[in-house]
Amino acid sequence: MKTSPPLDAPTRGWALLTTALALLPLLLQLPAVLAVGYAIAAIAVAALAWRHTVPMSLRLLLIAVMLVAIYWQMGPRPGRDSGCALLAAMLAIKSSELRTLRDARSLLGFALFAPFSAFLLDQGPGTLLLALAAVISTLLSLQRIADGEAGRASAAITQQLRVVGRLMVVALPLALAAFWLVPRLPTPLWGIPERAVGRPGLSDTMQPGEWIDLMADDSPALRAQFFGPVPAASQRYWRGPVLTRFDGRAWTRLDSQRHTAAPRLVAADVRWDYQIEYEPTERRQLVALDLPTTAPADTQLDADYSLTSRRPLTALTRWRLQSTSYRQFQPDLPPLLRQQALQLPPGFNPRTQALGRQWRSEAGGDEAAIVQRALQWITGEFAYTLETPLAGRHSADEFLFEQKAGFCEHFSSAFVVLMRSAGIPARVVTGYAGGVRNRFGDYWVVRKMDAHAWSEVWLSGRGWVRVDPTAAVATERIYDTLEDRLGRANAGGFDVAGQWNQLAQLGDWMRRGWNDMVLSFDARRQQQLLRPLGIERLQPAQLIALFAVLALLTVGAMIRLLARGERERDPLLRAWHRLGARYTRLGLAREPHESATAWAQRVEEKHPGSDLPLLSQRFSDARYAGAQSDLASLLADLRRHRPKPGART
Template sequence: MLAASTCLLPLLLQLPMPLPVIIAGAAMTAALMATRGAAPGWLRTVLALAVFGVVVAQGGLHLGRDTACALLAGMLAIKPLELRTVRDARSLLGFALFAPFATFLLDQGPVSLVLGLLGAALVLAALLRLSEQESGLPAGDVRPLARLSAVMRLIAIGLPLALAAFWLFPRLATPLWGLPDLSTARPGLSDEMSPGDWIDLLADDAPALRASFRGPEPAPRDMYWRGPTLMHYDGRTWTASSWLRAAPPAPVEHGATVWDYDLALEPTERNLLVALEMPLALPDGMRAAHEHTLTSERKLDRVTRWQLRSAPPVRFEADLPAAMRQLALQLPEGFNPRTRALARQWRAETADDGALVERALAWIRSDFAYTLTTPLAGRHAVDEFLFEQRAGFCEHFSSAFAILMREAGIPARVVTGYTGGVRNRYGNYWIVRRMDAHAWNEVWLEGRGWVRVDPTAAVAPERIYDTLADRLGGGGAGETVLPIADLGDWVLRGWNDFVLGFDAARQQRMLQRVGLERMETGGLAALFALCAALALGWMTWWIARSEYERDPLLRAWHRLDRRYARRGLGRARHEPALAWAERVLAAHPGEHALLALTRRFVAARYAPASSDATLITALRAHRPTPETRQ
């Protein structure tokens, strides 16, 4: 039960609440009931249907890989109710091994691996114990350390083959198949934004990306990680323009400052990417829409790495096409009348677009506050925000600012992404968390093109440019927690780089270090087959010699057998020791000493509590009689 529970643990840690608590409770209930014998069939059926109902209630009818993993965890939890015989126990342990394997469909982190290896080791130890029970050996006859040593030897036997498969098996640039989608989406950026959508995202401190700079680094206030650009507004929701995805990227004139960096993006189950504004060129597998929304050619279901160069924009689409202008001024009728009236009033008072933008920022700076606790918006959400609440977060500020600008005749849009970052004190990289998600605006100004305007920074610059330590309250507990968090993230980054990031390119670089230049898939497959064959041969040799190497009595006995085999009197593999000695004595009557030694060997080997201190020496010294030699 301990082995099965340990295998189940890493899978439970990846399931959304409250499923882990419910399944863990079902597992403990099943374990207690199993001590009284196997449950009746009707009860097992009821519990299986109950587990299925709970999982479906949590994930819905959409069967994703998280739903399938939850069903596996639930069925494994109630599996002890079927325990009757040793065969049932072996079935439980065999099915338990599916749990850590399923965990890797949801998470490939080092904690999942360590817990999975621990569960597998305990399963091996439990299987050994079951074998000991079937053999009739009392529990006290096999020490726990001896059983642990046997498990470690089993792991060591398979390690060379596992390393050969990891290092040498051909890595494909694109997988042969993809993983099923999750039934519940992970928090992250999307191509739409509605009131209240970002509450959970802004409270999530999980990493979103890690960036390592080669050379100059931007200041945190310049770290705008550009994501989806939202153009359409229907009165409540901002969405990306579908037809702009196929249009060529708008021209950008970059500044003199250039940043070279490596970007590692955490999986999001989407194909949306972010990059520091604005990329100079795009690597293979990345493409840009007209407004420079970046996407990947395949879904981001694992940690992905990108090498990029970015430079701040000086002019961004300085010549705005008429269709783009119309799209960037579009507003639905019947929404937010007070906001639109205010924008028309401001436009009547000034013809200078830049002055109008500054007027809006000054109003926000003087009369508004930043907060995550906002009531649910009604039909006229922007009117409520600007004239009643006057408090909100980036979602509210960016949406209201874009509507004000559009009604005033200034093309505007909402840009989403991340801002800032925190340097890891143990590694030379920056980490950006999901809670750093942000929405800002771009307005189109004559001669400059699209210009970034961040109304949230006008009212709460500390929200945009702060660090994680600031959010934790400065000193005290924050200073104690951060070094530990930094160390843990540094270890996780190393795991991502050297294990999860071991792709085809890194495999080729490893082979080049040992003198093997670029190898095609066929040559790599042949090299793997050779190393796998050597590993299998080593495994066979280890297993074949293990019995002889561990027991000096057996070593001495088999040496004695080989001496007689050279005279044509060797023992057959199926032949018992005493039967062999009697056969030799019948053929050569002078071999009474061999029969006596064999009886001593059988007693020492199989009789309980038997001890013969001189037997090994006697076996080593014995030789066939002269007549046997002839």
């Protein structure tokens, strides 16, 4: 087997730079601890392997440490993110085998898996741009490797970039044709559609301390666009899971409600028509403006008026919804559900239960007065803060009688316990509250930090009624956002926070455009691609046929461009071809069977005094006989030469 030439320092540097560019988009999608650890390992291995062979024992140790780190961060359950983390770990130590040009080509081929694997975790424009940079760097590095194997010096970087640019321009139509015309599949291509580590988001449970990470995340949870009236701030509650069962610490959903039809609802006159873009959560839970009237296709509306998707939400999804305000919501409460909405575990929160029984005896049958009394107590004595210690066994007692400070998780939970203690059916509702209008796109952004929990109490004649105990203390947390408050700051001078908020809104508007053009291009939109031309629906066979035609045209153009680029890589040959093109325009083209000398002689016989035979001889000597003495002057003469006036066939 022929031995591959050893790597020179510049080619090694290009290979390592390309590997780093390929690894970067993948690292940005992994947990920070893993990403930093892999980056440090990759730099250390590359530095050590630059001059010395990395011992096998050290490589095995690094592999073991990385596997332990993946298990520590992601657990034993396999998923897309754990698979990507394993790929990043392998790529981080792959440079330890970098010795020859063949090794460099192998490393580059392996590195290209990284940016494309990053698309399994994120399909944003940032990931695309980083992947494109890695691909361009890979093509440049492969050019250097090819030059090294051929034993020739690499061309200038500007010329290499021109060649790569032509390749990218030719490949772009093929990529667009594949995006538009390859029939979309209803399910993902990868075998494991879920992630090993869940993303922050709403879940079927709520327990002390669980919401801190979610409320610290300012990334978008959903974007909503209204068609017609926009609900007032006090009505922008985005309903998610409804939690009824309480074990003294955690709130969970009732399984019986998931498979029961939605109960009777007496709607008011106000209705809202809107569309939401829901960010991927890897779960099935959806949210809708309180209360949704119908369930869109592929979703289910349960007895709690919570929406659930039939498939995990692994990608951005769009849903057209209608919601309404209501006069009565389940005015006839089934006995079993009443019992469950009054259930309290024995041995928990004795002070809260005693207070509830006392208020009931004092109010008699006026349940609305009990609710109002609790809200007045909260308004007068309670504060809103995230700095709250983790609750102990008697969480409601500790919050209501000792701390008197917390956030929505504490307020909603303690309020429901208090209402149940007073004999009023109650439950916790989770979701989001509020939202900020994007001035550039006229839509509303609801962020994960807008996650909220409120209460519902059942009152005779009205049914379930929304009560938000947190709003009694921190109105701005419900009807306002951190971005609004920052925008009003520094009104007397230069508003740095407000300017940043405007840039953030512009960035989100651009991201929404990307979502609309790229991520939301589904099978339905694909089949309607030629509707402007009068073709209502494209069948899969028609899509494949169109793609095949465009692919053949593109590949043909690519082959022609590559062949031409290879022929004209030599500046001397390029100058000679351009000279020939000038004669071709006059009808004096060189025939395929003619040599350069024979063609020049034919032109000279028809049009004496052209000096073409002398130039042809000098070109042949320089090109084929190795005469390099007057190469610079020959190039100049070839570029200056023009056919004599009147030189036509």
